[in-house]
């Protein structure tokens with residue numbers, strides 16, 4: 001039996017794509033082993049969002065070949081899609097596949113095993129591309145599954161390589177999503193996270209389909225306890241979606257809305273489709289209807305031309321909007337995007353300082369948000385494995401609080417009601 005190992009870099013969509021590839025190899029009788037073990041085939045599912053993503057992808061590729069010089073090493077995903085020639089120059093690489101054609105990965109690997117040459121299966125993206133259906137079989141954890149419902153993006157933010165790597169918006173057919181969710185629920189999953197490259201655009205390429213319609217079709221599935229949305233643009237949160245979150249006890253009170261900057265000048269340079277005023281109005285509208293909702297965000301610091309005053313606007317806006325958590329990224333020049341050629345690149349030392357300030361602010365905002373719930377009862381979906389440091393069960397509430405619970409093994413995988421309190425920097429959930 002051939003042993004195959006996978007390594008995934010980057011986002012949730014990539015993790016889903018890896019699971020979908022694993023499913024194909026499992027079905028064909030391959031043995032899936034840990035990437036740290038010796039394998040006959042190594043598949044590296046790459047990321048190219050930052051320069052670091054590409055160099056990390058190269059490093060992992062070389063590591064795999066060192067582990068077993070006889071192994072077949074395949075590099076797949078965004079990095080080869082954007083720069084196939086550069087990937088083909090890595091001598092350790094035997095097989096290259098882009099973001100298209102992963103439904104045929106098994107066939108490609110088997111061809112490469114019998115070939116004495118490097119093989120390149122990267123295909124150009126067509127305008128009229130369809131969503132490539134590659135369902136998953138199972139996940140290692142059995143409580144929460146992320147499923148990909150959409151691919152591609154038409155926004156072309158000036159710093160982002162993704163539209164070049166993933167092509168234009170394609171949506172997965174409604175019936176295919178329903179079938180996959182039903183299958184996962186039958187296997188014991190209780191929470192489904194809907195993800196995509198540009199989630200709010202789900203259905204934009206189809207007749208009479210959108211995210212709200214999809215969610216309405218998923219909510220009645222028996223056994224499904226929760227639906228969570230991954231990142232969605234604030235401009236794409238419709239009134240209908242807010243109402244659905246307010247009314248439904250299955251749709252999580254959590255929205256991840258990427259802000260990126262609090263300066264209109266920088267938002268425009270980023271080619272983001274909103275101004276600060278629009279974003280503020282959206283947050284106010286959501287909170288007026290779902291008061292305790294967790295609103296998390298992404299912010300980029302040090303975008304070319306970001307002055308001290310622009311940064312200050314971002315800092316103040318984050319404070320004003322009281323995000324419950326945030327991912328702070330230091331701008332990283334990505335060749336092939338317009339922003340890489342912009343003047344006034346910000347010095348790395350300045351980016352580091354700005355990032356530190358926003359991280360400190362984020363920690364304070366997160367604590368403030370969490371404290372509102374101390375003394376309240378919330379439902380947490382407990383994961384199957386215990387936290388390795390504390391030995392406690394751990395899980396998420398619908399509003400994205402990570403709670404630690406001292407409970408018996410049979411509670412793992414269950415949705416339990418806990419009373420929330422803070423202790424030693426953690427959120428403790430007591431069963432009472």
Ligand code: SF4
Nearest residue numbers: 153155156157160162
């Ligand atoms: S919306 Fe902007 S940041 Fe998000 S994937 Fe599309 S281009 Fe990239």
